[in-house]
Amino acid sequence: xxxxxxHQFNIDKWFTIGTVGSREIAFTxxxxxxxxxxxxxxxxxxxxxxxxxxxxxxxxxxxxxxxxFVADTxxxxxxxxxxxxxxFVFTIFMFVLFANVLGLLPYSFTVTSHIIITAALALLVFxxxxxxxxxxxxxxFLKLFVPSGVxxxxxxxVVAIEVLSxxxxxxxxxxxLFANMLAGHITxxxxxxxxxxxxxxxIAGWFGAALPLVMIVILTALELLVAFLQAYVFAxxxxxxxxDAIHPGH
Amino acid sequence: MAEPAAHTEVPxxxxxxxxxxxxxxxxxxxxxxxxxxxxLLYAVVAKFALPRVGGIFAARRERVxxxxxxxxxxxxxxxxxxxxxxxxxxxxxxxxxxxxxxxxTKLTAEGEARRKAxxxxxxxxxxxxxxxxxxxxxxxxxxxxxxxxxxxxxxxERLIGAAPAEPxxxxxxxxxxxx
Numbered sequence: 163x164x165x166x167x168x169h170q171f172n173i174d175k176w177f178t179i180g181t182v183g184s185r186e187i188a189f190t191x192x193x194x195x196x197x198x199x200x201x202x203x204x205x206x207x208x209x210x211x212x213x214x215x216x217x218x219x220x221x222x223x224x225x226x227x228x229x230x231f232v233a234d235t236x237x238x239x240x241x242x243x244x245x246x247x248x249x250f251v252f253t254i255f256m257f258v259l260f261a262n263v264l265g266l267l268p269y270s271f272t273v274t275s276h277i278i279i280t281a282a283l284a285l286l287v288f289x290x291x292x293x294x295x296x297x298x299x300x301x302x303f304l305k306l307f308v309p310s311g312v313x314x315x316x317x318x319x320v321v322a323i324e325v326l327s328x329x330x331x332x333x334x335x336x337x338x339l340f341a342n343m344l345a346g347h348i349t350x351x352x353x354x355x356x357x358x359x360x361x362x363x364x365i366a367g368w369f370g371a372a373l374p375l376v377m378i379v380i381l382t383a384l385e386l387l388v389a390f391l392q393a394y395v396f397a398x399x400x401x402x403x404x405x406d407a408i409h410p411g412h
Numbered sequence: 413m414a415e416p417a418a419h420t421e422v423p424x425x426x427x428x429x430x431x432x433x434x435x436x437x438x439x440x441x442x443x444x445x446x447x448x449x450x451x452l453l454y455a456v457v458a459k460f461a462l463p464r465v466g467g468i469f470a471a472r473r474e475r476v477x478x479x480x481x482x483x484x485x486x487x488x489x490x491x492x493x494x495x496x497x498x499x500x501x502x503x504x505x506x507x508x509x510x511x512x513x514x515x516x517t518k519l520t521a522e523g524e525a526r527r528k529a530x531x532x533x534x535x536x537x538x539x540x541x542x543x544x545x546x547x548x549x550x551x552x553x554x555x556x557x558x559x560x561x562x563x564x565x566x567x568x569e570r571l572i573g574a575a576p577a578e579p580x581x582x583x584x585x586x587x588x589x590x591x
Binding site for chain 2: 168171172173175182185186187188189190192193196197199200203204207208211214215216218222225226229248249250252253256257275276277278279282283286340344
């Protein structure tokens with residue numbers, strides 16, 4: 163019996179909602195897990211804090227820690243001026259985190275293992291930075307591409323590199339998350355395949371299958387770390403990019 | 413309609429056109445649902461979740477500050493009470509000392525006055541007694557003179573057999589008394 167490690171990324175259409183032009187808009191497993199993520203976050207942040215206790219219980223602490231974690235990350239990257247983006251960054255962080263972690267549950271689907279989702283989020287950040295940067299700073303936003311203290315004759319090259327690196331931001335921003343999720347899930351599935359394959363050889367196979375099984379346990383712990391870490395990396399890069407829009411001078 | 417939750421142990425007949433993340437026909441659905449869920453989540457987060465948790469933090473901070481302020485007020489009150497108590501104690505102490513010294517001086521003065529009065533009285537008595545003694549002495553002296561004169565007259569009469577003249581005896585006695 164072979165296991166296809168790619169099958170877990172399939173988008174399964176549950177029912178069609180409508181068509182836009184020639185494109186079909188369907189409710190899919192991906193949509194389902196996005197809704198589950200939103201619902202889970204709402205339960206965490208609103209359901210768990212319904213008592214508004216002065217001394218928080220465990221569940222309320224979880225909501226408070228989430229709040230403070232994102233708030234501290236944003237404040238340390240952008241200062242007090244960036245706090246108007248707090249709901250935005252919090253939404254991005256929690257959405258990515260819950261999509262990543264929910265994807266680790268058996269039989270579930272990982273929303274962030276699709277490049278279109280991570281690219282859309284990265285482009286949202288990219289255009290937010292550009293629009294806010296010009297709206298807030300006007301032409302001074304372009305100082306972002308002109309580092310101070312660079313000799314005149316190499317300035318054009320430096321500016322070219324700065325512009326290029328700015329334009330490549332959404333690519334690295336989105337591919338990093340997408341590739342991490344994709345690779346992690348493929349690895350897990352491949353080792354899972356080893357377990358069933360080796361166990362198929364009979365009694366000796368059962369002992370042989372123990373090794374990849376142990377590997378899966380370890381890798382799952384690692385993937386849990388990666389799920390959190392990538393959400394954090396995505397959020398902190400968002401904060402750093404937003405800081406460029408708020409304080410464009412180098 | 414595909415089965416919702418059966419993509420783990422299923423053999424590879426499932427996927428249609430290559431690698432699922434690059435199947436473009438799924439992009440539109442994913443984007444539509446991403447927009448719907450992201451906007452929904454943003455609204456929930458911005459309208460309900462963050463204000464509530466932020467409110468919890470603010471309430472906690474306020475409560476802690478209020479409690480601290482109350483504790484500070486109580487401590488100040490206690491300090492003030494202690495200071496008042498100490499001041500009252502010191503006042504009582506100094507008043508006690510004042511009363512004691514006042515009483516002392518009064519008693520001393522009284523004693524002195526009484527002593528002076530007694531002394532004066534005694535002095536008076538002494539003077540009186542001295543006067544009485546002087547009077548007694550004088551009268552005694554007078555008696556002595558007359559007795560001496562009589563005795564001298566009697567002695568002279570016995571010796572010579574004739575009574576001497578009164579003035580001569582008196583002069584002789586006076587002479588003897590002076591000597």
